Amino acid sequence: MAGTDWTCSHATMHAWEFLDYEPSLPVSEKSNPLTRDIDRASANNIVRMLQACDTQIFQEDSEDTYQRLSSERVVETIMEVAKRVELILKDPQDSLVVLSGCGTSGRLAFLIVTGFNKALRELNQTSIYSYIIAGGDRALLSSQEAPEDDPKQGMLTLKKVCEGKKRVLFIGISCGLSAPFVAGQLDFCMQHPEVYTPVLVGFNPTHQARDDPMPGCTFTFRSVVQRMQELSKSQKAFLINPAVGPEAISGSSRMKGGSSTKILLELVLSAAHAATFTNMPVTYKGILQHMEAYKQTLDITYAQTAEIAALLEAAGQSLRCGRRVCYLGWGSVAILGLIDASECNPTFGADFEDVRGFISGGYREMNNNEGPLSSLGSDFRVTHKDFLHLVLPSLNDQDTVLLLYTHSDNIREVAKLAHRAREKTSNIHAVYHQVDGAAAEQQDDIDRLCSSSLKITWASSPASGSLLHMWELSTKLLLNAVSTGAHILKGKIYQNDMIDVQVTNSKLYRRATRLLQKLSGYPESKCEEALLKSLYQVDTLTIDITSSDITAHTRTARNRTKVVPLALVCLLTGCTVMEAESHLEQQPIVREAVETCLSKLV
Numbered sequence: 001m002a003g004t005d006w007t008c009s010h011a012t013m014h015a016w017e018f019l020d021y022e023p024s025l026p027v028s029e030k031s032n033p034l035t036r037d038i039d040r041a042s043a044n045n046i047v048r049m050l051q052a053c054d055t056q057i058f059q060e061d062s063e064d065t066y067q068r069l070s071s072e073r074v075v076e077t078i079m080e081v082a083k084r085v086e087l088i089l090k091d092p093q094d095s096l097v098v099l100s101g102c103g104t105s106g107r108l109a110f111l112i113v114t115g116f117n118k119a120l121r122e123l124n125q126t127s128i129y130s131y132i133i134a135g136g137d138r139a140l141l142s143s144q145e146a147p148e149d150d151p152k153q154g155m156l157t158l159k160k161v162c163e164g165k166k167r168v169l170f171i172g173i174s175c176g177l178s179a180p181f182v183a184g185q186l187d188f189c190m191q192h193p194e195v196y197t198p199v200l201v202g203f204n205p206t207h208q209a210r211d212d213p214m215p216g217c218t219f220t221f222r223s224v225v226q227r228m229q230e231l232s233k234s235q236k237a238f239l240i241n242p243a244v245g246p247e248a249i250s251g252s253s254r255m256k257g258g259s260s261t262k263i264l265l266e267l268v269l270s271a272a273h274a275a276t277f278t279n280m281p282v283t284y285k286g287i288l289q290h291m292e293a294y295k296q297t298l299d300i301t302y303a304q305t306a307e308i309a310a311l312l313e314a315a316g317q318s319l320r321c322g323r324r325v326c327y328l329g330w331g332s333v334a335i336l337g338l339i340d341a342s343e344c345n346p347t348f349g350a351d352f353e354d355v356r357g358f359i360s361g362g363y364r365e366m367n368n369n370e371g372p373l374s375s376l377g378s379d380f381r382v383t384h385k386d387f388l389h390l391v392l393p394s395l396n397d398q399d400t401v402l403l404l405y406t407h408s409d410n411i412r413e414v415a416k417l418a419h420r421a422r423e424k425t426s427n428i429h430a431v432y433h434q435v436d437g438a439a440a441e442q443q444d445d446i447d448r449l450c451s452s453s454l455k456i457t458w459a460s461s462p463a464s465g466s467l468l469h470m471w472e473l474s475t476k477l478l479l480n481a482v483s484t485g486a487h488i489l490k491g492k493i494y495q496n497d498m499i500d501v502q503v504t505n506s507k508l509y510r511r512a513t514r515l516l517q518k519l520s521g522y523p524e525s526k527c528e529e530a531l532l533k534s535l536y537q538v539d540t541l542t543i544d545i546t547s548s549d550i551t552a553h554t555r556t557a558r559n560r561t562k563v564v565p566l567a568l569v570c571l572l573t574g575c576t577v578m579e580a581e582s583h584l585e586q587q588p589i590v591r592e593a594v595e596t597c598l599s600k601l602v
């Protein structure tokens with residue numbers, strides 16, 4: 001496996017931790033040396049590489065470099081924030097805890113908030129949690145990248161959610177410390193300290209926070225972070241920003257960034273709930289023990305390398321021949337299916353139909369702010385009934401169906417749906433979380449219908465942490481591996497970069513320009529020029545185009561495909577945009593097309 005580690009006096013340092021490793025990039029955007037050859041790896045090796053990358057989440061700090069999840073400062077801040085939540089739980093009148101983010105960060109805010117509010121309802125307690133996702137609830141299931149760039153929209157949404165509240169703990173999530181939407185909210189909190197206490201969760205050191213100007217603002221994300229740092233000295237603001245290492249696919253913060261968000265926020269909220277309802281005070285040792293349970297979850301999940309690889313192969317095979325992958329789930333593991341599926345479009349330029357999630361009980365089970373969204377179009381029809389009507393009739397053996405459930409779900413229902421799907425395809429697989437010793441009736445029946453069953457057995461009383469949270473994380477890791485691996489096998493990744501990235505917000509626009517620089521060796525200005533030509537499908541840039549801002553460019557990009565690959569082919573061969581288009585039509589595997597161009601240059 002690629003990537004070099006050096007052992008220094010205190011701990012093992014990974015190559016990416018050295019200050020001269022891609023120094024201009026924040027950790028969340030660096031390329032991970034462990035996955036440099038992931039585009040050429042076998043399914044088994046892809047899984048092993050993803051495991052190695054995910055393991056970096058729990059790596060201990062090596063002196064003088066980055067603070068990590070288990071660093072003293074991070075654990076102490078987790079405790080401090082947990083105690084603030086505890087105060088609100090004990091006296092919820094006129095108070096709120098808000099979790100907010102864009103894309104995956106907002107989806108995880110939704111998952112965590114609905115889960116912890118449910119726990120409160122079961123204890124007959126007032127719900128104190130609210131979530132905000134940039135772009136509203138439709139962003140839970142589809143890519144809405146543009147609202148991420150709007151700090152004012154972030155601020156206004158927060159203000160509305162908190163109307164009439166006297167005390168708000170605001171937790172803003174931006175893995176890259178970069179989303180203007182979240183920056184606007186944090187700034188607003190600092191302007192109203194009598195009500196709001198801001199907390200920032202992300203995975204870069206503060207000096208790497210994004211410093212680009214934002215529309216209509218005098219502040220940048222970095223300047224917001226600097227003000228928060230000042231306030232954190234008197235505990236008027238909190239920053240939880242351990243480094244978890246670069247993503248397996250550069251910048252794909254849905255992966256480690258998302259998993260770490262889930263872990264961190266569950267650590268905070270679980271500790272607060274235990275302190276309030278079971279008289280277990282928030283302790284340093286307690287947080288570390290709980291963290292260890294998550295680490296074990298990662299180990300338990302990846303112990304099934306061969307089974308995960310088999311799923312990834314099946315999904316990859318379906319995508320390669322233009323067929324689809326369906327996740328059919330129950331309960332909160334189904335939500336992780338919906339989330340994973342929704343990310344394939346912005347991440348890999350996938351079609352909405354390529355990977356699609358369905359949940360038993362639909363929006364009733366999801367319990368989202370805006371209720372049923374099915375009227376927004378067929379993309380938003382998410383129940384199993386919708387699957388039976390919209391998808392099943394056209395399924396065949398080339399489509400992959402993946403059942404996601406746990407032993408607390410209605411296994412009879414799972415078996416019933418498996419039978420229905422089996423009428424159309426034999427390519428059915430199951431991912432099933434069960435508790436030690438609890439043999440589910442009908443499981444044998446399901447096993448017979450499936451070409452593979454990935455069963456994960458958990459000890460009934462984990463040392464620490466809710467079993468459901470562990471099942472969710474495990475499912476997230478598995479699905480991220482399946483969808484990422486399948487798109488790698490489809491040829492969407494070049495080395496460890498998403499070359500076919502959508503250019504639908506300013507972060508992605510900058511990333512695309514950087515990628516072109518890296519692969520072509522040309523200066524930034526020439527690469528941005530090529531990007532714009534490809535985006536607007538012209539060979540000469542007009543004044544209209546060059547005088548427009550990034551917002552206009554990213555709006556145009558919404559309706560375009562293969563923008564970055566086209567720009568790269570133009571840069572490398574000097575051909576016109578139309579010629580590049582026909583070139584890519586002949587060779588739809590982007591990686592192969594790029595390599596052909598690169599090889600012609602040597």
Ligand code: F1P
Nearest residue numbers: 102103104105174175176179254
């Ligand atoms: C937010 C986000 C990602 C998404 C894509 C665009 O990033 O929407 O969730 O996958 O990369 O950005 P962040 O604010 O959490 O860094």
